[in-house]
Amino acid sequence: MTITPRRTRLIATDLDGTLLCDGGTVSARTAAALAAAEAAGIQVVFVTGRPPRWMKQVSPHIGGHGVAICSNGGAVVDVRRGELLESFPLGAADTLALVQALRAELPGVAFAFEHPRGWAREPGYELRMWGDDVQHDVAPAEELLADGRVAGLFKLLAKHPTLEPDTFLAAARRAAGHLAEITRSAPVAMVEISARGVTKASTLASWCAEQGIDRTEVVAFGDMPNDLEMLAWAGTSYAVANAHPDVLAAVAQHTFSNDQDGVAAVLEQLIEQR
Incomplete structure (x- = not known):
């Protein structure tokens, strides 16, 4: 050092x-x-x-x-x-495009949303992280985006049930890296997605x-x-x-x-x- x-x-x-x-x-x-x-x-x-x-x-x-x-x-x-x-939020249209691109290339992926009023997730998004058990909305991503419940989205999260974390990151970037910033920080197969730039x-x-x-x-x-x-x-x-x-x-x-x-x-x- x-x-x-x-x-x-x-x-x-x-x-x-x-x-x-x-x-x-x-x-x-x-x-x-x-x-x-x-x-x-x-x-x-x-x-x-x-x-x-x-x-x-x-x-x-x-x-x-x-x-x-x-x-x-x-x-x-x-x-x-x-x-x-x-x-610096993700817009609903951009987020929907991300969801669709990742679903098409990575079957089994599930999504969660961090937004100004709390967080929300799809039913298939497993609860593993500290703080996940607080009250939150649970519904398909398309529904959450359509009715505005996750408006002002800070970060989109995506988990995969079987892929190794770095493999999932690389695959997610290939599928949707042109739409947003995609990275990871967790020890599990979870990527974190922010607006472009x-x-x-x-x-x-x-x-x-x-x-x-x-x-x-x-x-x-x-x-x-x-x-x-x-x-x-x-x-x-x-x-x-x-x-x-x-x-x-x-x-x-x-x-x-x-x-x-x-x-x-x-x-x-x-x-x-x-």
């Missing part, structure tokens, strides 16, 4: 698999490092695939601004106030421009394919040791795993250098 000397004004970090321990918690060391970074004048922004509704447990660590970039760039949220500040990088770049922060002043951390664009955009980037092989190959600098407080280790050195 090395530190590239330069002025750092913003830390952009993924959550699950990167900043958080495998149980989804913030370790005492990481919490202290985040607080120290903020105290040193370094802004910390969580840039995550999580939907806004999954952000309450990390609210105490979010920093003075209170803002997180969620749903792979699809939503900018004031976590403390529970307020949607900005979104909407990634963690695109929304982070907009946030930094509003703050007057240049990309060379950003240090980013990630572990999965949905982090690749952000890691390529930031002036300095780190892959945690437990990252997906594609991320480890694409990012020159590595730090310790999430369970070994890899993000905190870098932050501590950055703060010491200041």
